[in-house]
Amino acid sequence: VGDHEFYLRNDDDIYLEVPLTMAEATLGCKKTIPTLYGNVKLTVAPGTDSGDKQRIKGKGADNKSHHTKGDMYVVFKVLTPKKLSRSEKEIIEKLSKTLEDDNTIKKFNKFVEKND
Secondary structure: OOOOOOEEEEOOEEEEEEEEOHHHHHHOEEEEEEEEOEEEEEEEOOOOOOOOEEEEOOOOOEEOOOOEEOOEEEEEEEOOOOOOOHHHHHHHHHHHHHHOOOHHHHHHHHHHHHOO
């Protein structure tokens, strides 16, 4: 694989950045992933973050000298909307209030308060 708009090659491995909506990343979903050998269905786990990776074994580039194939790595990128309608903003604000109880957020907020 030479230069490509979506695929990136690293030795025999192929990397593909796959965009996810916030809903897809939060709830999980099934995504069709184009590989060098045809499409495959991949299950995206609920709670997927930007930068999370999944390996698809044997779907990378051919290595002619070793008679093997590399792997394909799907790297997820969660897209955050830049513009929201009024109703979308209200929904996100309601959701935000429920997420404030998350232990990671609470722990970080306490850390910030201690350093004031």
